[in-house]
Each structure stands twice: as C-alpha cells, then as structure tokens.
Amino acid sequence: xxxxxQPEKLLSVFxxxxxxxxxxYSYSGSPELxxxxxxxxxxxxxLLRHISRESxxxxxxxxxxxxxxxxxKKPFAQEEDSAMYYCAFSGNTPLxxxxxxxxxxxx
Amino acid sequence: SQTIHQWPATLVQPVxxxxxxxxxxxxxxxxxxxxxxxxxxxxxxxxFYSVGIGQISSExxxxxxxxxxxxxxxxxxxxxLLLSDxxxxxxxWTAGSGNTIYFGEGSWLTVV
Numbered sequence: 322x323x324x325x326x327q328p329e330k331l332l333s334v335f336x337x338x339x340x341x342x343x344x345x346y347s348y349s350g351s352p353e354l355x356x357x358x359x360x361x362x363x364x365x366x367x368l369l370r371h372i373s374r375e376s377x378x379x380x381x382x383x384x385x386x387x388x389x390x391x392x393x394k395k396p397f398a399q400e401e402d403s404a405m406y407y408c409a410f411s412g413n414t415p416l417x418x419x420x421x422x423x424x425x426x427x428x
Numbered sequence: 429s430q431t432i433h434q435w436p437a438t439l440v441q442p443v444x445x446x447x448x449x450x451x452x453x454x455x456x457x458x459x460x461x462x463x464x465x466x467x468x469x470x471x472x473x474x475x476f477y478s479v480g481i482g483q484i485s486s487e488x489x490x491x492x493x494x495x496x497x498x499x500x501x502x503x504x505x506x507x508x509l510l511l512s513d514x515x516x517x518x519x520x521w522t523a524g525s526g527n528t529i530y531f532g533e534g535s536w537l538t539v540v
Binding site: 327355364365366367370407409415416417418419420421 | 460462464470471472474477487518522528529530531532533534
C-alpha cells in the first residue's frame with residue numbers, strides 16, 4: 322500500500338537552529354513527492370516538490386530512494402517558519418498526505 | 429489565473445441534519461477535484477476524488493457522499509450528520525495526476 326509517514330507530531334527548535342522534518346514513504350515505483358505548509362489562518366499551500374529541486378524560504382528536501390525518504394531541512398530556523406508541515410506523495414493514486422508535523426520555532 | 433472557492437466557511441449543524449458543502453474552481457477546465465478532511469492527529473484524509481463530471485471515487489466508506497454536477501463544481505453532502513463528521517473539510521484541485529494540488533480555504537463543520 323502507498324503510505325507516507327511523518328514520525329513527529331510536534332517539533333520544537335530554537336531560532337537559528339537547524340531543522341529537519343522527517344518523511345518516509347512506501348511505494349515500489351517512482352514517486353512524486355511534495356511538502357505542503359499551512360501557516361496560521363492561511364490555506365494549505367505548496368512549499369516545494371522534489372522534481373523542481375529548488376529551495377523555497379531556505380527549505381530543501383532531497384529524495385532518497387534507498388531510504389525511501391524525503392526529509393525537509395533548513396539550516397537556520399526562523400520564527401515565521403512555525404507552521405504545520407505535510408509531506409505528500411503521488412504514485413498511481415491521488416495525492417496521499419502524511420499526518421503532519423507542527424513546527425514551533427522558539428525565540 | 430485559477431482560483432478555488434468553497435463555502436460555507438463555518439457551519440454548525442445538529443446531529444441528524446443534512447449537509448452540503450460546495451466547491452467551485454475557476455480559470456481551468458476538466459480539473460481533478462478532491463475532498464479532504466483535516467482532523468487533529470490524523471492529518472489530511474482523502475474522502476473523495478473526481479476526474480470528470482459524474483465520476484466519483486470514494487476513498488473512505490462513511491456517512492458522506494460527493495457529486496460533480498458540473499465540470500468545475502464539487503459538492504460534499506450528507507443526509508444525516510453524525511457527531512464524528514465534525515472537522516475541517518478541504519476542497520482541492522489538480523490539473524492532472526501528480527501535478528501540484530491547490531486547496532480551498534476550508535470549511536469548519538461542527539456537529540452538535
């Protein structure tokens with residue numbers, strides 16, 4: 322079965338510290354992976370997708386097929402990064418989302 | 429540009445009453461349409477998706493149904509709401525499988 326796992330419900334880091342939000346997927350083919358973010362009182366929106374290989378707001382994510390992971394990273398967390406982050410996966414079914422990780426950046 | 433709207437934004441309904449949440453997409457044709465529910469601790473759960481008018485796929489059997497009477501209109505319904513139907517419902521669209529998904533503003537449903 323196709324599945325996305327985000328093991329951490331809540332991640333708290335200090336401002337300026339590195340951030341890594343974990344995401345693992347379960348799929349035997351070639352997946353397409355995304356990170357979505359929901360800031361307070363805003364709609365869910367795309368942060369980045371693995372095929373574009375771009376850095377958005379300082380965040381990057383590398384697809385590791387060997388480890389079936391797509392962890393989201395940022396070297397220096399900022400307070401405005403506090404939000405709910407969802408890893409999402411598209412195989413041969415509609416987009417499947419993980420349960421989300423709430424990132425809290427402490428000043 | 430493409431836009432997606434859903435309404436109402438908030439709804440308080442008694443148990444046993446009907447439900448109708450509506451979603452429309454503008455600026456594109458033949459989108460794939462989705463209804464998700466976002467519940468605390470359970471993430472985003474796909475409820476229904478549609479690849480065309482009258483074509484509905486149900487991902488989770490429950491007290492809800494969906495319909496697509498027009499190309500850019502997607503409706504989430506229930507004949508009799510349960511307390512467990514409370515949650516935050518999100519409509520979304522894509523231009524095709526694997527493409528970026530765009531979400532509506534969401535609808536808060538509280539069943540009392």
